[in-house]
Amino acid sequence: MKSFITILIILSLVPLSATQAQEVAVHDFDSFKAYLNKQNDTTYVINFWATWCIPCVKELPDFEKANEKYQLQKFKMLLVSLDFKSQIESSVIPFIEKKGMASEVVLLSDPNANEWINQVNPSWTGSIPATVIYNKDSYYFHEGSMTFEELDTLISNTIKP
Amino acid sequence: MKTFFSTLIILFLSINLSAQGYQIGDKAISFNLLNVDGKFVALDDYGAAKGFVIIFTCNHCPFSVAYEDRIIALDQKYKDLGYPVLAINPNDSLRAPSDSYSHMIVRAREKGFTFPYLLDADQSIAKAYGATRTPHVYILKKEHGALVVKYIGAIDDNHEEAQKVKSKFVEEALDDLLAGNNPKRDFTKAIGCSIKFEK
Incomplete structure (x- = not known):
């Protein structure tokens, strides 16, 4: 009987842990902006995207590829979804699972874009995709799509200036 | 001296870019574009208008979709006051x-x-205006x-939740214009779908 109950408990836990496999933290700009200004040895790639953005979805595999290539170095890939907060469960998490994405995904939900877009970069008009690549010594911002070669060159130049 | 000139040229080029x-404050070009009813619509057709609310938008973009009802409301409110909405889809299909x-x-x-929904077939209007995302609004005054x-x-400061909007940027700008003033806030930014220019 005891083992039966244990099995029941384990069974009930299985689907729970499966649904918790993907967590997407939600930030407003105040809690997000620390990611843009880390002063350490790590090189950060921060890509703004959304599940409905055609050119974003097209370039995501290249960002995943770069994440894999540089994973053993002082490197951090952060994919910042600008999907609607109400669609995390219905769109964002299923998308991440379907594509088997390994990079960390957070969701930035802050309606006051007129204020925070300029804090990411004053030249950004607000269209996505857009990407920031930086470490404490160098900084690069790009609005629009990138090829893997462009991304790869920028990362390797930033890691080893 | 030579380097001085090349610096000047580089400066000039970057300013141009x-x-x-x-x-x-720039003067906008007029246009004559195909509407969804099969007829062409030109800004010159609107003799009585004081100006226009030009909105680059499209079908597929969730930000555009989220604003559809608000764009209809804008047109209904401001058309009779002299500022009709004209929506333009600039995307390469x-x-x-x-x-x-x-x-x-x-x-x-x-x-x-309630407003024309026009096709910018060769994307020349979006390029001339400098539109980069949808929705992207340009208010013109004659x-x-x-x-x-x-x-x-x-359009305003909350794309996702219309009921939580604090500042209605376009309405405020139009109200300023209707009161005979230039808009107090004449430039804002928003996240939007990038306009799909032909490759």
Whole structure:
């Protein structure tokens, strides 16, 4: 009987842990902006995207590829979804699972874009995709799509200036 | 001296690059574009208008969809005051198939658009205006026969939850214009779908 109950408990836990496999933290700009200004040895790639953005979805595999290539170095890939907060469960998490994405995904939900877009970069008009690549010594911002070669060159130049 | 000139040329080129599209106070070009009813619509057709609310938008973009009802409300409120809405879809339908002309016709009917929904087939108007995302608003005012750009930017400050909007940027700008003033806030930014220019 005891083992039966244990099995029941384990069974009930299985689907729970499966649904918790993907967590997407939600930030407003105040809690997000620390990611843009880390002063350490790590090189950060921060890509703004959304599940409905055609050119974003097209370039995501290249960002995943770069994440894999540089994973053993002082490197951090952060994919910042600008999907609607109400669609995390219905769109964002299923998308991440379907594509088997390994990079960390957070969701930035802050309606006051007129204020925070300029804090990411004053030249950004607000269209996505857009990407920031930086470490404490160098900084690069790009609005629009990138090829893997462009991304790869920028990362390797930033890691080893 | 030679380097001085090359510096000047570089400066000139970079100024030119950053000046792509309109700034506040620039004179906008007029246009004559195909509407969803099969007829062409030109700004010159609106003799009585004081100006225009030009909105680059499209079918596929969730930000555009989220604003459809608010764009209809803008048109209904400001058309009679002299500022009708004209929506323009600038997307290359090869890159965004649901933004094709036939899909525009369907969407305009479904939503009951009260304003023209025009196709910028060669994307020349979006390029001339400097629109980069959807939705992207340009308010024009007729001044001495010219169309002067008075506001560029977002519709309001909350795309996701219309009931939580704090500042209605476009309405505020239009109210300023109707009161005889230039808009106090004439430039805002928003996240939007990038306009799909032909490759």
